[in-house]
Amino acid sequence: MPEHGQQDYARSGPPSPAPSPLGHVSSAPTRPRTADDGALGAFDLDVADLFGAAPTPAADGVGQVDLAEKLRQGYFWVVNHAIISPHYDVEFSAGPAAPVTSYRLGDSKALLNLPSDQSYSSFVLLPLLTFAVRGRCLLIGGPGRGKTASAVLMGVLAGYPVTEVRRAMQHGHPQLTVSDLFGTPLPKDLVQADSLADVAVAWRSWLGMRVKIIDEYNRIPTRTQSALLTVLADGYVEVFDQFYETGESAWYLTANDDAGGGTYQVVEALRDRIDVVVHALPFNNRFLGDLIERAEQGIRPEKAVPESIVFDDAEHERLHREVTGVRIEAPVRRRLEFFASQLELLEGAATQFEYRSKDTARLAGIDPHLVSSADTGRDRLSDIGSQTLNGLSVRALQSLVAYAKAMAYFRGRSSVGLDDLRAVLPFVLHDKLVPDQQSVVFDDPAREPFRTDRISWIRDLFDSACTQYDALGLDEDDPVGEVLAQVSAGLDDLDEQEVLTRMARIESILAGWQDGRKLHGHLHEDALVLKYAHQRYTNYLSWLQWNR
Numbered sequence: 001m002p003e004h005g006q007q008d009y010a011r012s013g014p015p016s017p018a019p020s021p022l023g024h025v026s027s028a029p030t031r032p033r034t035a036d037d038g039a040l041g042a043f044d045l046d047v048a049d050l051f052g053a054a055p056t057p058a059a060d061g062v063g064q065v066d067l068a069e070k071l072r073q074g075y076f077w078v079v080n081h082a083i084i085s086p087h088y089d090v091e092f093s094a095g096p097a098a099p100v101t102s103y104r105l106g107d108s109k110a111l112l113n114l115p116s117d118q119s120y121s122s123f124v125l126l127p128l129l130t131f132a133v134r135g136r137c138l139l140i141g142g143p144g145r146g147k148t149a150s151a152v153l154m155g156v157l158a159g160y161p162v163t164e165v166r167r168a169m170q171h172g173h174p175q176l177t178v179s180d181l182f183g184t185p186l187p188k189d190l191v192q193a194d195s196l197a198d199v200a201v202a203w204r205s206w207l208g209m210r211v212k213i214i215d216e217y218n219r220i221p222t223r224t225q226s227a228l229l230t231v232l233a234d235g236y237v238e239v240f241d242q243f244y245e246t247g248e249s250a251w252y253l254t255a256n257d258d259a260g261g262g263t264y265q266v267v268e269a270l271r272d273r274i275d276v277v278v279h280a281l282p283f284n285n286r287f288l289g290d291l292i293e294r295a296e297q298g299i300r301p302e303k304a305v306p307e308s309i310v311f312d313d314a315e316h317e318r319l320h321r322e323v324t325g326v327r328i329e330a331p332v333r334r335r336l337e338f339f340a341s342q343l344e345l346l347e348g349a350a351t352q353f354e355y356r357s358k359d360t361a362r363l364a365g366i367d368p369h370l371v372s373s374a375d376t377g378r379d380r381l382s383d384i385g386s387q388t389l390n391g392l393s394v395r396a397l398q399s400l401v402a403y404a405k406a407m408a409y410f411r412g413r414s415s416v417g418l419d420d421l422r423a424v425l426p427f428v429l430h431d432k433l434v435p436d437q438q439s440v441v442f443d444d445p446a447r448e449p450f451r452t453d454r455i456s457w458i459r460d461l462f463d464s465a466c467t468q469y470d471a472l473g474l475d476e477d478d479p480v481g482e483v484l485a486q487v488s489a490g491l492d493d494l495d496e497q498e499v500l501t502r503m504a505r506i507e508s509i510l511a512g513w514q515d516g517r518k519l520h521g522h523l524h525e526d527a528l529v530l531k532y533a534h535q536r537y538t539n540y541l542s543w544l545q546w547n548r
Contacts, residue, residue, distance in 0.1 A: 025308050025309060030072035030076055031072055031118060064318075065315065067311075067315060067318060067322060068409055068410065070308075070315075071128060071132060071409075071410055073308070073309050074157055075120070075128055077305075077306065078124050078301075079121060082149075082301035083123065083149065083150055084146075084284075084290050084291070085121040086121070086284050086287065087121050087123065088119045090119055090121070090125055091113055091115040091423075092116075092117040092118060092411075092419055092423070093115065093116050093117055094116040094117045098116045098117075099116070100113060100116070101113070101114040101116070118411075122279070123139075123146070123150065123280055124150070125410070126276055126403075127150050127154050127278065128154070128157075129276075129403055129406040129424070130251075130275070130276060131154050131158070131316075132323050132406045132410070133275075133405075134248045134249060135275035135276060135399065136250075136251040136253070136273060136274050136275045136276075137251065137274070137275065137278060138253045138255065138274045138276070138277045138278070139252065139253070139254045139280060140254070140256070140257060140278070140279060140280065141280025142256060145280035145281075146280055147280050148215055148254055149301075149302065151169075151211075151213045151252035151254065152169070152302050154211050154213075154250065154252060155168070155211040156302055157305065157309065157310055157311060158209075158210050158250075158310075158311060158316060159310050159311060159312050159313070160211065162302045168206035168212075168213070169206075169213040169214075169215055170212075170213065170214045171216065172215060172217050172263075173219055173263075174221060174263050174264070175221075176221060177221075178239065181224060181227065181228065182201075182207065182227065182237045183201045183204050183237075183239055184202055184239075185200070185240045185242075186200045186202060200242070203237070203244050207231070208246065209249065210248075210249045210250065211249060211252070212246075212249050212251050212252070214228070214251070215254050216256070217254065217255060217270075218255045218263070219263040220264060222265075222267060225266065228270065229267065229269055229273065233269075233273045235247065235248070248320070271431055273395075274431060275399040275403065276424070276427045277427060279455070322409065323402075323405050324402075326405040326406075326409050326413070328401065328404065328415065329415050331418070331475060332415075332417065332418050334478075334481075335418065335465070335466050335469050336397075336421060338465055339461070339462050339465035339469075340391070341524075341526075342383070342384050342520065342521035342522055343385050343388050343390070343391040343392060344357045344358055344359070344385070344390075344521060345385055345391075345520070346360065346368055346371055346372060347519055347524075348371045348372070348374055348375055349361045349366075349371055353528070353531075357391065359390070362389075367389075368389050368436070369438050372386060372436070373438075379518075380440055380441055381441060382464075383521075384464050386436070386439055387435060387436055387441050387442075388434060390433065393432070396428070396432040399428050400421075400424070400425060400428045403427075404416045404421040404424055404425075407423055407424050408420040425459065425462055426458040429458050430454055430455065433461075435454070437451060479509050480526040483505065483506060483533050484529055484533065486502065486533075487532075487533045487537075491537075491540045495544075496541065496544050499540060502533075506530045506533055506537075509530060510527065510530055
């Protein structure tokens with residue numbers, strides 16, 4: 001039985017009249033059963049796992065398809081037969097204590113890791129996770145690297161015929177109008193209608209599909225981009241006072257580069273609606289034989305997708321619902337909170353405590369780097385916020401949570417592990433975090449590649465934040481978390497003395513921070529949380545005193 005991650009069809013001899021090997025999906029389990037132990041995600045194997053135990057039954061009831069297994073089968077079919085992508089850049093370890101096999105190659109001592117757990121190609125995995133969460137994926141890379149082919153495969157996995165997927169694909173070009181993209185009013189109505197509300201619109205069929213593809217989106221004129229933003233962000237189209245609800249769907253956009261190389265600059269609001277960015281890495285020429293074989297045999301993978309890995313409408317809906325149900329436990333959530341809290345603070349941007357942020361400087365038209373460079377007392381190597389020009393929006397955090405859940409679900413877990421979050425974080429935040437290229441941190445020769453390698457840079461930021469979190473011992477000692485938990489539990493039935501005691505506790509924590517501590521991002525956010533809690537108690541105390 002072939003292993004997942006390997007080709008399981010013959011590569012030599014004359015073509016056989018037997019059924020196309022592209023239609024084969026291995027019966028082997030794609031992933032051994034995990035001991036789902038919560039947030040940090042270690043797992044063990046037993047003998048049955050190693051010799052092919054049956055897949056775990058579906059949780060939703062007898063007879064239903066195990067959609068997590070189906071999603072993994074789809075991934076391995078695409079990797080084995082459709083998209084030639086031997087770049088296993090989403091790496092996982094078999095556990096915190098598992099030995100890491102690594103090699104350093106060349107004069108630069110480039111690090112090559114051999115992962116100890118099942119790892120994946122981001123170029124195939126991230127589009128699949130986008131399909132699961134019904135997100136918005138941007139595929140970037142040079143021409144001919146499989147961006148469009150990958151998007152088309154996602155449409156076929158959604159159950160659409162390949163001809164319909166290709167016809168529904170929207171191709172960006174400088175003459176593309178709003179009517180070209182969405183639909184045109186009927187000429188008879190334009191002549192006879194008494195008002196715009198009476199004009200019927202012939203809507204384009206692609207608007208109702210569960211997978212939507214925009215090829216070379218950075219060649220679309222700015223005005224049409226603005227119209228596209230509405231449907232991509234809000235799920236409806238407006239033409240001549242007529243509205244069309246497009247429903248939930250997975251979006252795939254492609255671009256040859258993501259640095260303004262298209263015909264038109266992509267509007268910032270449209271870029272902000274993209275959930276995840278995936279690089280189409282260069283072709284590995286050791287696999288030229290695969291290309292030759294496909295040409296000789298007339299192989300078109302998108303026309304041979306096995307029915308067993310196709311998701312119908314009901315399965316796609318259930319898949320999204322099951323992914324949403326994956327939990328994020330406190331140990332993982334707190335590390336994400338700590339990481340995000342480090343990024344926005346800009347101490348010299350304002351005197352009002354709440355406004356000391358990079359966004360304040362940006363809205364004033366001032367480069368945050370100029371404000372940051374005036375702060376000479378901060379250790380820029382340990383303060384990860386000094387490496388960015390912005391913080392994270394609520395939308396970015398929502399996208400990150402969705403993809404972390406999808407990653408855990410794909411790996412057969414009921415809760416997100418720290419490794420799941422770490423795996424997807426650089427791709428979700430690729431266009432969300434802007435590096436401060438003038439930061440002295442990048443002057444270090446060892447960190448110089450981070451100027452161009454944004455994936456590794458973001459992952460390094462997260463790793464540094466997690467190291468700081470553990471060094472501070474916040475899992476064991478988190479007084480601000482305790483205060484917030486008390487407030488979240490509600491204020492009903494608290495007496496005046498208890499309220500005063502809690503307010504005194506908040507004031508004591510803040511007093512302890514006054515001497516000898518730099519104002520780092522996490523401390524700034526915690527101070528605001530304490531102010532929030534103090535205000536809640538102040539208002540409640542006023543009510544108690546009035547109600548005597």
